[in-house]
Amino acid sequence: MSCQPVIGGPMDRPDIVASFALAALDGGAAGLRIEGVANLRAVRAVTDAPVIGLIKRDLDESEVRITPFLEDVEALVDAGADIIAVDATERPRPVSVADLVARIQTLGRIPMADCATASEGQAARSLGANVLGSTLAGYTGGPVPEEPDLNLVAALGRIGGFVIAEGRYNRPEDAARARTQGADAVVVGTAITRPEIVTGWFAHAVEGRRG
Numbered sequence: 001m002s003c004q005p006v007i008g009g010p011m012d013r014p015d016i017v018a019s020f021a022l023a024a025l026d027g028g029a030a031g032l033r034i035e036g037v038a039n040l041r042a043v044r045a046v047t048d049a050p051v052i053g054l055i056k057r058d059l060d061e062s063e064v065r066i067t068p069f070l071e072d073v074e075a076l077v078d079a080g081a082d083i084i085a086v087d088a089t090e091r092p093r094p095v096s097v098a099d100l101v102a103r104i105q106t107l108g109r110i111p112m113a114d115c116a117t118a119s120e121g122q123a124a125r126s127l128g129a130n131v132l133g134s135t136l137a138g139y140t141g142g143p144v145p146e147e148p149d150l151n152l153v154a155a156l157g158r159i160g161g162f163v164i165a166e167g168r169y170n171r172p173e174d175a176a177r178a179r180t181q182g183a184d185a186v187v188v189g190t191a192i193t194r195p196e197i198v199t200g201w202f203a204h205a206v207e208g209r210r211g
């Protein structure tokens with residue numbers, strides 16, 4: 001379960017993120033994906049469950065948003081992340097994927113490569129990323145599709161390593177399909193932890209409001 005509240009929204013508080021984490025674990029989640037040092041510390045204080053940590057930077061700080069800097073890696077290690085997710089897309093970036101992966105390994109944590117394509121997964125795997133995620137499929141330009149990218153999950157599965165299906169798994173049946181396509185785990189975020197967006201889906205369906 002990924003808990004990344006709508007920024008500035010009513011759920012955007014470390015204590016609420018920690019409660020979401022405990023509720024998800026009660027419901028059967030095997031691990032957590034948590035953004036930001038304060039949220040990660042709050043979650044680490046209440047559970048020993050595996051946590052993927054990330055820091056999202058604004059676009060004026062870095063062209064890639066997910067854990068672009070070495071200091072981000074260090075802060076996440078300090079806060080108790082077991083796995084550290086980094087943007088592994090082939091886009092301009094302040095620090096190379098190779099350097100990020102190497103620092104994560106030096107600090108004794110597990111690198112997760114957030115990918116948009118299979119070739120990015122292949123490159124990250126050859127740099128030593130143990131975990132490959134489909135996290136960024138559909139988010140590197142153009143309209144964001146509605147459906148998850150199961151083809152990328154299958155392609156990442158052929159590369160090897162531990163494969164996480166992530167991104168728009170809004171229905172349990174899609175998560176189950178990801179497993180049949182080769183995912184070792186599925187990360188679900190919005191459908192569990194962004195009630196503003198989920199409510200919007202229902203509002204749109206019943207009254208044609210919102211998008």
Ligand SMILES: CC(=O)N[C@H](C=O)[C@@H](O)[C@H](O)[C@H](O)COP(=O)(O)O
Pocket residue numbers: 002004054135136139166167168169170187188189190191
């Ligand atoms: C593209 C991007 O920045 N994805 C982020 C990655 O950490 C999060 O905003 C997503 O919520 C997460 O990947 C889970 O996906 P979904 O919320 O669709 O279940």
